[in-house]
Amino acid sequence: MATDGTIAIDVRDAVKRYGDFTALKRISLSIRDNEFFTLLGPSGCGKTTLLRMIAGFEDVTEGAIFLFGDEIETLPPHKRPINTVFQDYALFPHMTVIDNVGFGLEMRGKSKSDARKRAGEVLEMVQLSQFANRKPAQLSGGQQQRVALARALAPQPKVLLLDEPLSALDLKLRKAMQIELKHLQRDTGITFIFVTHDQEEALTMSDRIAVMSSGELQQLGDARDIYERPRNMFVADFIGDTNLLSVTVNRVEGQSATCRLASGHQIACDAVEGIAPGAYVHMSIRPERLYLSEPGDGYLSGTVLENIFVGTDITTIVEISPDLRLTVRTSNSDRGAQGIFAPGTAVAVHLEQGAGRLLAD
Amino acid sequence: MAGGGTAGGGPRTDTYAPVRLWLLLPAWVSLTILVLAPVSMMLVYSFLTKEFRGGVIWEFSLSAYDQFFCNRGLFGDEPCSIEWTYLLIFWRSIWQAGAATLLSLAIGFPTAYFIATRPARQRALWVFLITIPYWVNLLIRTVSMKFLLRDQGPLNDALLGLGILSEPLSIVNTNLAVQLGLFYSYLPFMVLPIYAAVERYNFSLSEAAADLYAPRWVILRRIVIPAVKPGIVAGCILVFVPSLGSFLAPDLLGGAKTFMIGSLIEEQFKGNAGNWPFGAAASMILLTMVLILLLIFARQQARAGNG
Numbered sequence A: 001m002a003t004d005g006t007i008a009i010d011v012r013d014a015v016k017r018y019g020d021f022t023a024l025k026r027i028s029l030s031i032r033d034n035e036f037f038t039l040l041g042p043s044g045c046g047k048t049t050l051l052r053m054i055a056g057f058e059d060v061t062e063g064a065i066f067l068f069g070d071e072i073e074t075l076p077p078h079k080r081p082i083n084t085v086f087q088d089y090a091l092f093p094h095m096t097v098i099d100n101v102g103f104g105l106e107m108r109g110k111s112k113s114d115a116r117k118r119a120g121e122v123l124e125m126v127q128l129s130q131f132a133n134r135k136p137a138q139l140s141g142g143q144q145q146r147v148a149l150a151r152a153l154a155p156q157p158k159v160l161l162l163d164e165p166l167s168a169l170d171l172k173l174r175k176a177m178q179i180e181l182k183h184l185q186r187d188t189g190i191t192f193i194f195v196t197h198d199q200e201e202a203l204t205m206s207d208r209i210a211v212m213s214s215g216e217l218q219q220l221g222d223a224r225d226i227y228e229r230p231r232n233m234f235v236a237d238f239i240g241d242t243n244l245l246s247v248t249v250n251r252v253e254g255q256s257a258t259c260r261l262a263s264g265h266q267i268a269c270d271a272v273e274g275i276a277p278g279a280y281v282h283m284s285i286r287p288e289r290l291y292l293s294e295p296g297d298g299y300l301s302g303t304v305l306e307n308i309f310v311g312t313d314i315t316t317i318v319e320i321s322p323d324l325r326l327t328v329r330t331s332n333s334d335r336g337a338q339g340i341f342a343p344g345t346a347v348a349v350h351l352e353q354g355a356g357r358l359l360a361d
Numbered sequence B: 001m002a003g004g005g006t007a008g009g010g011p012r013t014d015t016y017a018p019v020r021l022w023l024l025l026p027a028w029v030s031l032t033i034l035v036l037a038p039v040s041m042m043l044v045y046s047f048l049t050k051e052f053r054g055g056v057i058w059e060f061s062l063s064a065y066d067q068f069f070c071n072r073g074l075f076g077d078e079p080c081s082i083e084w085t086y087l088l089i090f091w092r093s094i095w096q097a098g099a100a101t102l103l104s105l106a107i108g109f110p111t112a113y114f115i116a117t118r119p120a121r122q123r124a125l126w127v128f129l130i131t132i133p134y135w136v137n138l139l140i141r142t143v144s145m146k147f148l149l150r151d152q153g154p155l156n157d158a159l160l161g162l163g164i165l166s167e168p169l170s171i172v173n174t175n176l177a178v179q180l181g182l183f184y185s186y187l188p189f190m191v192l193p194i195y196a197a198v199e200r201y202n203f204s205l206s207e208a209a210a211d212l213y214a215p216r217w218v219i220l221r222r223i224v225i226p227a228v229k230p231g232i233v234a235g236c237i238l239v240f241v242p243s244l245g246s247f248l249a250p251d252l253l254g255g256a257k258t259f260m261i262g263s264l265i266e267e268q269f270k271g272n273a274g275n276w277p278f279g280a281a282a283s284m285i286l287l288t289m290v291l292i293l294l295l296i297f298a299r300q301q302a303r304a305g306n307g
């Protein structure tokens, strides 16, 4: 996404404590203008807390938040040009759809008729024009979700916050909304901060992702960074499926390194800053970067335990040694040439160039 | 009720049909004894002729209503012109009850809101505290109120002692005293329904409104109050209706100028000077007014439910 590098939201050393419990442990992040930014992490890691601090619903225990350079953490929510799409939508039940959407505009001083006019345009954008005069209770969940979106977009905020907006929708609708949200972000040019615990959703939608766990920022980067170059065990494990192996680093030469498995096998991989020879660390290998062949010429040899059919792919579990099992994923279209190795057959497991990723912790 | 057993239209039989009538009996009996019988009696009495030392003569007469609405001069032989005496008392009662209701709303709403926004475990305690004074008999509470408001009472002593006043404030025997008395008598009836409504209110609506640039008072006016309106209306009715017919507070705290409909009715049935048919007629008129009020309320609730 085209961003000119301006920082929309700058969170500096933000700490949030509830009594003795620290929900956010000194988080710093910069979110660029015009960016689709995602906060990703398991439930309870503090995503909502961070979002609510940006919106102004929670005090910041320590630290500061800047919006385009202005310090905002002490402003009340109604003075921040930031809007939120709430997880439970929070639509005003006694108002019609169009009045819901026009509410923010009216509060910003637009006349009732101007507000309705603009609200009508935004409703058109989310394809809800024909429901303008209904009450929220007369809409389906997906429609309510779009009203919430329209309501938050109507006042043209500088930043839009979305707290797991799609989690209540069924899979098909969710996929459609993911695309629609992405388009809306591109068309409006508004900075989106999107919260989700669904890593797949995060990977498909985001320009950049901040992975969080237990109140801490684990890694910040674009989808490829996070998927292909996870920084630590948590990120490698949380994003997609992976094989985690314990290795000892043998040699580091410039950009490349060699590691040894407990079984004695050698694996070449990229060097990672801060990991020196002799270190005993974890290595992450994505299942789709492994492949199988007839035994004999293999790098690692093992026995097929199980084949799991998952639609487009087939997942094969191979036992290398009693304490090492690898998951190998083969696309169903590739499999034609290879055939399926039945459980019990001996196979060789190959590693793509650069598939092993060393993890700092 | 009777059709309940065959609602399915099939061969299902209502096993409980014989028992059901018996089970409903207590409800019917109490409704009959406590509501239907007294109201019918009042209705009948209001159309009878008065006996001079209280009681009635069983002879149809419209004179009770005539006395209420018609002024027929000193000797009762002139054509009917509007009788203002009782209408004025009615009007005063409405006014007093309305003022007491507004006062209860002004104090009761913030109180209810406060309680409903405490942590869940504290709420029951607050509700309990609110209701404690109401374990004491209303008469005693009203007399205590008079004691509090007296010229030499604690309220005036405190205000004088603090130098806020230089002369005691005469509250007793004024409209204000009656309003305060009514307010104090029925405050929980305002607090409890509003509390129940605010407790059910989804506070993320307030957050959403704040997020959309609404300052606090706009949130209260445009979001919170419409959402808890049924509770407010219920509270107002529960305070207004008993205030309207109340006689303890006006009798004890008020004077001749604060005479209310409840006292008027009470007088008609007390001692030998009373006029039972007239008291019954005044009660029926009061009852009709209250029923109209409740009907308007029910209408509004139904409309809110549809919307």
Ligand SMILES: Nc1ncnc2c1ncn2[C@@H]1O[C@H](COP(=O)(O)OP(=O)(O)O)[C@@H](O)[C@H]1O
Residues within 6 Å of the ligand: A018, A021, A023, A041, A042, A043, A044, A045, A046, A047, A048, A049, A050
């Ligand atoms: N008001 C609160 N009081 C105490 N603890 C809270 C409060 N709000 C959130 N928490 C705690 O803070 C942590 C982070 O919560 P939250 O930000 O909602 O997580 P997420 O949105 O990532 O699921 C959780 O452990 C939660 O229990």
Ligand SMILES: [Mg+2]
Residues within 6 Å of the ligand: A044, A047, A048, A049
């Ligand atoms: Mg959350």
